[in-house]
Amino acid sequence: MGTSAAYFLTRHAFFDPEIHSIILLEAGQLAGGASGKGGGFIASWATPKCLAPLSFKLHNQLAKEHDGAKIWGHRNVFAAEIKLLGRSLDGKADTPSEIDPASVDKYPSKLDWLLPGSVEQYNEIGTPSNSGQVNPFMFTRTMAKLAEAKGAKLRLNCSVSAINYRGNQEGVESVTFTHEGVSETIEATDVLVAAGPWTPRLLPAVSLLTPCGHSVIAKPTRPLSPYVLFPDIKPAPNNTFSILLSPDIYPRPSDDLHGFDTVYASGPDNYEVPLPADTDSVDLDEKKCNDIFVSMGSVSREIHDGEIIAKQACYKSQIRKHEEDEEVGPILGPLSVKGLWLATGHDEWRIQNAPATGLVLSEMIFEGEARSAHCKGLDPSHFLNSSMRL
Numbered sequence: 001m002g003t004s005a006a007y008f009l010t011r012h013a014f015f016d017p018e019i020h021s022i023i024l025l026e027a028g029q030l031a032g033g034a035s036g037k038g039g040g041f042i043a044s045w046a047t048p049k050c051l052a053p054l055s056f057k058l059h060n061q062l063a064k065e066h067d068g069a070k071i072w073g074h075r076n077v078f079a080a081e082i083k084l085l086g087r088s089l090d091g092k093a094d095t096p097s098e099i100d101p102a103s104v105d106k107y108p109s110k111l112d113w114l115l116p117g118s119v120e121q122y123n124e125i126g127t128p129s130n131s132g133q134v135n136p137f138m139f140t141r142t143m144a145k146l147a148e149a150k151g152a153k154l155r156l157n158c159s160v161s162a163i164n165y166r167g168n169q170e171g172v173e174s175v176t177f178t179h180e181g182v183s184e185t186i187e188a189t190d191v192l193v194a195a196g197p198w199t200p201r202l203l204p205a206v207s208l209l210t211p212c213g214h215s216v217i218a219k220p221t222r223p224l225s226p227y228v229l230f231p232d233i234k235p236a237p238n239n240t241f242s243i244l245l246s247p248d249i250y251p252r253p254s255d256d257l258h259g260f261d262t263v264y265a266s267g268p269d270n271y272e273v274p275l276p277a278d279t280d281s282v283d284l285d286e287k288k289c290n291d292i293f294v295s296m297g298s299v300s301r302e303i304h305d306g307e308i309i310a311k312q313a314c315y316k317s318q319i320r321k322h323e324e325d326e327e328v329g330p331i332l333g334p335l336s337v338k339g340l341w342l343a344t345g346h347d348e349w350r351i352q353n354a355p356a357t358g359l360v361l362s363e364m365i366f367e368g369e370a371r372s373a374h375c376k377g378l379d380p381s382h383f384l385n386s387s388m389r390l
């Protein structure tokens with residue numbers, strides 16, 4: 001979130017590198033958390049409605065302007081909810097006898113990387129006109145580089161320990177952080193807190209759930225056509241599997257991180273694992289990653305015979321549990337202390353909503369209010385515990 005805000009702040013008409021200094025303080029490395037490890041699915045029909053269509057449009061514009069198709073694998077895609085039957089493929093060929101003739105017309109022929117006979121139901125929820133994807137790791141890092149090229153300063157391995165205020169929380173004064181064991185304080189007129197799930201550690205009045213999600217990136221045996229799938233996978237009858245996960249599956253094109261097509265898949269949210277101290281201390285559960293790979297390999301020979309190239313885990317910032325299309329947050333805007341700003345609680349849609357969030361924040365900070373979107377409903381006053389000091 002911080003990198004998108006830095007990008008749009010440096011593009012704002014009022015930004016003058018001679019008088020403004022924008023410093024991005026990152027506790028670890030860029031995109032070390034969910035912004036580098038999420039799925040990267042984007043859609044104009046995402047929530048909240050006040051940001052999503054604008055943000056989807058900005059994603060298309062950014063990709064055009066900065067070669068996003070090549071660098072961060074931006075492309076428009078189909079998306080579907082799909083019921084699948086998974087099979088154990090070890091030592092078995094996909095014999096034509098496995099094809100259920102009734103399933104042949106149930107889904108588009110271009111979706112040709114699912115096992116014959118595995119599709120029970122196909123429900124298209126997105127098309128290339130309203131859905132797309134990015135590699136979030138490359139997107140986040142490129143936004144930071146582009147902000148840097150226009151004058152923002154990136155300070156990595158700088159963990160903020162305190163935001164210091166004037167008087168009785170009348171306005172922000174400075175920020176204290178630790179870099180290589182040494183404490184530093186820099187003066188600031190404005191401070192934007194965009195620390196994702198770690199935000200409450202800097203601002204205790206903010207309350208968040210922080211579910212952990214495991215994911216896998218694999219190299220399939222051939223490029224997979226651009227269908228992002230939100231499946232419900234059940235073991236096929238008379239099969240060795242008794243249970244399978246239903247990971248979201250995102251085929252990805254080649255980008256500047258991997259010079260070849262990949263496929264990303266993420267498993268369910270886990271609310272039991274406590275949030276670690278920082279992105280470097282996230283524990284990886286190998287079994288959870290292997291289960292994701294086995295499940296997606298049970299519906300696709302191309303994935304089953306491919307190889308895992310990354311196993312990872314990260315934490316989302318969630319305001320509360322909610323239904324899929326229910327609008328809850330993000331929290332976005334000014335706090336009661338002059339010069340203090342907040343952007344968090346983006347849940348499953350931050351990569352999608354990052355450009356619009358960055359744009360409206362740049363307007364709020366430079367002009368006092370958002371012009372590009374009506375996002376008063378996301379104001380922190382609707383979400384914060386007002387009886388607590390920041």
Ligand SMILES: Cc1cc2nc3c(=O)[nH]c(=O)nc-3n(C[C@H](O)[C@H](O)[C@H](O)COP(=O)(O)OP(=O)(O)OC[C@H]3O[C@@H](n4cnc5c(N)ncnc54)[C@H](O)[C@@H]3O)c2cc1C
Pocket residue numbers: 001002025026027028029030031032033034035036037038039040041042158159160161194195196197198199202212213214215266267278279314315316317343344345346347348349350351352353
């Ligand atoms: C498995 C999974 C799949 C997802 N898929 C998608 C998807 O397909 N599409 C989509 O739009 N969204 C998706 N998301 C959601 C999205 O990834 C997150 O909402 C988003 O990355 C949050 O961005 P953020 O910048 O707020 O937080 P983060 O990416 O967590 O970044 C917070 C940063 O703050 C830094 N930080 C923390 N404390 C401090 C401190 N004291 N000082 C300095 N720095 C600090 C951290 O090091 C970190 O780099 C997914 C999330 C998960 C977990």
